[in-house]
Amino acid sequence: MNTSEGRHERTGLNCEKILTGGNHAESATVARPAHIVIIEDEPVTRTTLAEYLTSHGYTVTAFDSAERAETMLDSDRADLLLVDITLDGKDGLQITREQRARSDIGIILTTSLSDDVDRIVGLELGADDYVCKPFNRRELLARIKNLLRRTEVQRRLSRQTLRFHGFTFAFATRQLTGPDGQPIRLTRAEYEVLAELLRHPGAVLSRERLMTMITHRQEHPDARTVDVIIRRLRTKLEEDPGAPRLITTAHGEGYVFTATLD
Structure with a gap:
């Protein structure tokens, strides 16, 4: 043409x-x-x-x-x-x-x-x-x-359903299901941060980048807000939140989704 x-x-x-x-x-x-x-x-x-x-x-x-x-x-x-x-x-x-x-x-x-x-x-x-x-x-x-x-x-x-470490995450319905088959409630901010991590498995995502994914945030947010959301996600996902294996910290850089997608 x-x-x-x-x-x-x-x-x-x-x-x-x-x-x-x-x-x-x-x-x-x-x-x-x-x-x-x-x-x-x-x-x-x-x-x-x-x-x-x-x-x-x-x-x-x-x-x-x-x-x-x-x-x-x-x-x-x-x-x-x-x-x-x-x-x-x-x-x-x-x-x-x-x-x-x-x-x-x-x-x-x-x-x-x-x-x-x-x-x-x-x-x-x-x-x-x-x-x-x-x-x-x-x-x-x-x-x-x-x-x-x-x-x-x-x-x-983003149109798929992902599985990792026994969990199932459906982008379309925003639903997270645990290894026991029971739904796990996510806040909107938790969903948005987890979805972004899942879109980029293995990549280091900065706090600033993850902050931009949170659509309902305070007018002048502190990037440390992301740390709070990550801690909540680890509580819901990790066997030992104090020694995370699914969402790990890249010190001085951000966070990484390190679990293997099935």
Whole structure:
């Protein structure tokens, strides 16, 4: 399919353009190419990125600010977000925090080489990856393909029922069943933290990242709130909560779901 430009232009969304490429892109579904949203306030970079990704078969929507991208992101029609950290107004870190609290969209931050602190904070807030400017376009494309594959696995996982150490966890119904077949009551926050750990078995998840998953939290939460939730989960899951084997601590980093999924 030839690249079509502007055919789906939507001024109501304040987007620059929606570009549609061919059908050979990595896709979150079989029926359509993956949809990438770009938020970049530098016009040349924005246009170059959009055209390059479109040439590789992706559907691309480009915006010059986070505020203008919100309607599209809220519609859940995007598979991956490529966002500049240093935007005017709402920056890339803020939009990462907001999206990770409500969505499993893949997020790649774009940043200058001098933004070490912001890169680390962005990853702690739930960004999946970052690339430095100026871009190596082939490296960026490889990272996008890899992230789309990973997020599709996570989405399939979220529709499943998982079993571990005698427990059964159903994402769709938010139910945890113990080895004795009896339901185990989880608070909303406990469910949200456990679900995120289960989506990333073996990975270290920071307190900050887990905090973003808690949808009903106080206005100015302390990341140590996650410690309290983890202690409660261990009480419900572990044979010996004082010597946990299912949810372990990575000291100074966060928590890891270490049980084997059946």
